[in-house]
Amino acid sequence: MLQNHTLTRASLILLFVISSSVAAFTIDTNNDENGNLYLINQEGRTLYYFINDPTMRSTCFEGCSEIWPPFYADRIDIPSNLKREDFDYIPRADGVYQTTYKGRPLYLYSGDSLRGELTGEGLQGLWLAVRP
DSSP, X not given: OHHHXXXXXXXXXXXXXXXXXXXXXXXXXXXXXXXXXXXXETTSOBOEEETTSOTTOOOOOTHHHHHSOBOOOSSOOOOTTSOGGGEEEEEOTTSOEEEEETTEEOBOOTTOOSTTOOTTTTGGGTEEEOOO
């Protein structure tokens, strides 16, 4: 009986060590078909910016934010190829927070449903994937 308890405890410790060493990023990068990097969230969804947004201010509300939901992560975990100081957040006029990258508010696109999908890229000539 004691031997089984020891094995179980050792297995739990090993599982903890393995799971702790796996990186879990809230923001990461992905490569498009040409090998160019773009930002994704922890679920692999592409992060976009709206070219009409002034620095550190969002202008996408109501119907716009239903199509382009603001992205917010209360804790930013990033891979080593990104810089922590490039990320911040802003309070929006609608009372929610939004993560920014180099001053640009970040959005998801409701038309993206698969990991790494870029269907919002270039829409209306105003929405672009964030490329570090």
